Amino acid sequence: xxxxxxxxxxxxxxxxxxxxxxxxxxxxxxxxxxxxxxxxxxxxxxxxxxxxxxxxxxxxxxxxxxxxxxxxxxxxxxxxxxxxxxxxxxxxxxxxxxxxxxxxxxxxxxxxxxxxxxxxxxxxxxxxxxxxxxxxxxxxxxxxxxxxxxxxxxxxxxxxxxxxxxxxxxxxxxxxxxxxxxxxxxxxxxxxxxxxxxxxxxxxxxxxxxxxxxxxxxxxxxxxxxxxxxxxxxxxxxxxxxxxxxxxxxxxxxx
Numbered sequence: 001x002x003x004x005x006x007x008x009x010x011x012x013x014x015x016x017x018x019x020x021x022x023x024x025x026x027x028x029x030x031x032x033x034x035x036x037x038x039x040x041x042x043x044x045x046x047x048x049x050x051x052x053x054x055x056x057x058x059x060x061x062x063x064x065x066x067x068x069x070x071x072x073x074x075x076x077x078x079x080x081x082x083x084x085x086x087x088x089x090x091x092x093x094x095x096x097x098x099x100x101x102x103x104x105x106x107x108x109x110x111x112x113x114x115x116x117x118x119x120x121x122x123x124x125x126x127x128x129x130x131x132x133x134x135x136x137x138x139x140x141x142x143x144x145x146x147x148x149x150x151x152x153x154x155x156x157x158x159x160x161x162x163x164x165x166x167x168x169x170x171x172x173x174x175x176x177x178x179x180x181x182x183x184x185x186x187x188x189x190x191x192x193x194x195x196x197x198x199x200x201x202x203x204x205x206x207x208x209x210x211x212x213x214x215x216x217x218x219x220x221x222x223x224x225x226x227x228x229x230x231x232x233x234x235x236x237x238x239x240x241x242x243x244x245x246x247x248x249x250x251x252x253x254x255x
Contacts, residue, residue, distance in 0.1 A: 006125035077154040101127040
């Protein structure tokens with residue numbers, strides 16, 4: 001039996017306050033036109049905005065040409081495009097699998113609803129949804145929520161809402177900059193998975209220690225091995241030169 005979403009009380013946040021200031025560099029970048037009405041350059045801008053919102057930055061290998069083609073041709077809406085980005089292998093590997101459920105809630109709510117989570121209670125509520133329905137159920141619940149539909153609908157790319165308020169000289173830092181892809185939770189988890197014998201040598205700032213022969217001066221054993229190889233190679237090369245010279249002299253004498 002699926003547990004219904006726990007009720008949470010919204011906190012006072014800029015996303016609940018309308019901004020009446022004129023557009024500036026601090027204003028969230030958004031495109032108010034519907035995707036079917038955009039020309040090619042406008043659609044390109046919308047796609048880039050979607051990649052920035054979900055991935056923060058997308059390299060060429062991270063892009064999905066088939067998905068972009070479907071959006072350009074009107075086969076899918078912007079909301080469906082956002083859904084596919086959130087369920088892509090890129091997002092699963094770089095965001096979902098390297099964070100706890102609480103952290104995933106913070107990441108996805110900030111990217112999809114354009115606001116921070118309403119405290120620990122909302123984190124717990126959505127974490128239960130992830131535990132029961134997985135990432136797919138969580139993403140669908142957010143994209144089908146009245147909050148998302150009222151603010152972004154089918155054709156707007158989500159954006160950070162009300163970054164600038166009256167009486168605030170500088171806008172709030174963009175969410176993609178204030179919420180890194182993963183935090184110390186993933187770093188510590190990777191440290192616990194270290195090979196046997198190296199766990200005690202891990203340092204948060206320095207990583208794993210390198211062997212002496214990679215860190216700088218080779219060890220004495222490596223120096224002896226290298227000297228042996230050089231000596232053996234020298235003998236082999238000298239013998240090869242002598243044999244070549246002998247063969248040449250023998251050929252000249254026969255001629």
